[in-house]
Amino acid sequence: MTLRPQTLDAFIGQSHLKKLIQTSIVASKLRREALDHTLLTGPSGTGKTTLAFIIANELGKKAHVLNAAGVENFDSVRKILTSMGEGDILFIDEIHRLPIKIEEFLYHPMEDSVVEVEKKISVMPEPMRIKLNIQLLTSPPERHASIEHSFRKYSQIKKLTVLQKIPPITIIGATTKVGGLTKPLRDRFNLSLDFTQYNENELDEIARQKADMLDIGITPDASRSIARRGRGTARIVVNYIRRCRDTADVWNDSIITLENVESTLSMLGVDPIGLTKSDLAYLHVLMRDGRPKGIRSLSSSLNEEIATIEDVIEPYLIQIGFIEKTPQGRIITGKGEKYVKGEEKVTL
Secondary structure, three states: OOOOOOOOOOOOOOHHHHHHHHHHHHHHHHHOOOOOOEEEEOOOOOOHHHHHHHHHHHHOOOEEEEEHHHOOOHHHHHHHHOOOOOOOEEEEEOHHHOOHHHHHHOHHHHHHOEEEEEEEEEEOOHHHHHHHHHHHHHOOHHHHHHHHHHHHHHOEEEEEEEEEEOOOOEEEEEEOOHHHOOHHHHHOOOEEEEOOOOOHHHHHHHHHHHHHHOOOEEOHHHHHHHHHOOOOOHHHHHHHHHHHHHHHHHOOOOEEOHHHHHHHHHHOOOOOOOOOHHHHHHHHHHHOOOOOEOHHHHHHHHOOOHHHHHHHHHHHHHHOOOEEEEOOEEEEOHHHHHHHOOOOOOOO
């Protein structure tokens, strides 16, 4: 069961973007034109994919999906592009991971509504073609078919790249690393929407909305507790709601209570402000000798991939002021150290 909202009205948060995209959608429908190519940027789990599908729904168009990390050749991209209808949406997730050759392949569809396709043609060497023509001119018409057949063995199959017209479409790219896009690709997106982290009130509303979609009640203190642990990310709140519903079902409860939330998130190893075991392990490594740590040193000590540390662990710790990045390396702040030692509670 999908918990994604289907309309802009049901989409919670990102209010700074919703009015702009609503205006663009209405304008494109009035002009009967494809929506401008749109770039969605911002942290993971903040609703970029959800909004892409909402845009398709609001336009009444079909959404096609391409995961940039899995694209290796032109064929898969070409197949999608040539199957799309007018005004359809091609959603490219993690677009910064597109190989440069695929990125350049998209320039023609984005700008001119054409796609490069390969056609096979039969080419005969010039001397043999002249000889064939002479024989055809000097032979009766009834022999032409057999003469041409006898000359086919001299033909070579060659691939020719041509431009094939496609209907105007909209490409929506989503990325957590806008700096990873080349300038030529970035400049081809006329509409850019920058997503931000959610505040606690928005996450509280999302928690209540998802509980309702799962057909289970939730108490105000339970939804607030989940929101407080949501790390500013809608996806995390959705996951916690699902797990809390599991616990409620096992307890034979018809509503998610604060006791239910506390028990569930304790099993998940999530503390009252949303820190996980990985976060706390990271902070303990920084506290070990009080000296700044480089990312490779942290990766080795934690046995975690560098990308996991940079994309999953560090953003929230920086956001709540527990760590800082310095030219010498990562350091834990006084606020972070006091929290780990249990010397003070933190209000986010």
